[in-house]
Amino acid sequence: MRSSSFMRPPEDETSYKVGDRVEVYCDHEDREGNRIREWLRGTVVQTDDKLLAVQFKQNVYLTDGWMVPDHILWFPFDSTNVRMYESKRKKPNPLDEIDLDSLNLF
Numbered sequence: 001m002r003s004s005s006f007m008r009p010p011e012d013e014t015s016y017k018v019g020d021r022v023e024v025y026c027d028h029e030d031r032e033g034n035r036i037r038e039w040l041r042g043t044v045v046q047t048d049d050k051l052l053a054v055q056f057k058q059n060v061y062l063t064d065g066w067m068v069p070d071h072i073l074w075f076p077f078d079s080t081n082v083r084m085y086e087s088k089r090k091k092p093n094p095l096d097e098i099d100l101d102s103l104n105l106f
Contacts, residue, residue: 016052016077020044021085024054026073027061035061041085042073051076 016022023039030036040060046053056071075082 016044016047016082017031018044018047023085024056024073024075025081027063029059039083045072050084054082066089094103 020043021041022044023041025037025039027035027037028040040056040058042054042056044052045055051074053074056073057069060068060071060073062068074079
């Protein structure tokens, strides 16, 4: 196999499944209706051998300016414009709030 050079090392392959929350770097509308290009949260709605489909609640646009009527964009699995969504708000674990020593179970 021929050795090839690359600018950055290959990333671990991320596997997506239907229902995953992801962020996509794309053209879309902000809350005021202005068209911007930044990360937008969406949901994976379909996957196949090489592509995944992400659906959004906001209007999204193709690179050439056309609005996508069904709010779904397709990306290859190895696209740098797709990443898993990580919530900035951490959900509190209700078990952490219970003081087990004060329960006197034994």
